[in-house]
Amino acid sequence: MTGLIVPPGEGRTITTGAQQVTFKVTDDETAAASSFEVVVPPGFDVGAHVHKTSQELFYVLDGELDLLAFEPITRTGPNWTEWESATGQRVHRAGPGSVMFVPPGCPHAFRNPTAEPAKMFFQSAPPTNHERYFEELLEILDAPGEIDFTAIEELRRRNDIEQLTPLKFDG
Secondary structure: OOOOOOOOOOOEEEEOOOOEEEEEEOOOOOOOOEEEEEEEOOOOEOOOEEOOOOEEEEEEEEOOEEEEEOOEOOOOOOOHHHOEEOOOOEOEEEOOOOEEEEOOOOOEEEEOOOOOOEEEEEEEEOOOOHHHHHHHHHHHHHOOOOOOHHHHHHHHHHOOOEEOOOOEOOO
């Protein structure tokens, strides 16, 4: 039996204007959770969304991200950063060392509101071929012309993602 060691800067990397994703541990190596390092450029907003069966963990390594991980009073309005929970929870500005855990069914989102890139470690469990999702999403975001939001919606539907607010990217 052997484990897996992925040194800093290694792993298969996909780079586009929208994001840089490095695959660290995929469903080829584990039945527990896929792991990725993600560089989030300024202005990128994944949009609020929900997974029926997946749970996720985000760990901020560098920079700052706005994070949402709660059920809002209402899931309406295009700006999830203004949402509030019934208990008064609001979006959190997270710096290095911050962790966000998202159980199945919990609305969540992240965005980089700063002028500098942010970096996070991201895990998805169970590993539902999340690396293929990233590949397809980054292909759509990197295509010439306007972003094809219909293609993103279809991709997300196929990957246990109910989109609540739109993805936004200033690239």
